Amino acid sequence: MTDSSYKKWQISIFSAVIFILVIHPYTYIVTQKLLGGFVGKIADINGCPTTLGLIIHTIVYILLVRGSMDLHLF
DSSP, X not given: XXXXXXXXHHHHHXXXXXXXXXXXXXXXXXXXXXXXXXXXXXXXXXXXXXXXHHHHHHHHHHHHXXXXXXXXOO
């Protein structure tokens, strides 16, 4: 495997880990507890997201991936 291909796999797996952490139901529950009083209903008690929750977590995912690019991890 070339260095370029290996680097692409590293970035893909790292992005997938961030994605899994951001979309995990427990993350929605924590976000609901932290931000629910300010922005409204983000998720139900089981961690099922609302449309607002999906929008917020999508923005968080984008910011985390973009921020990780500045860290030069790979």
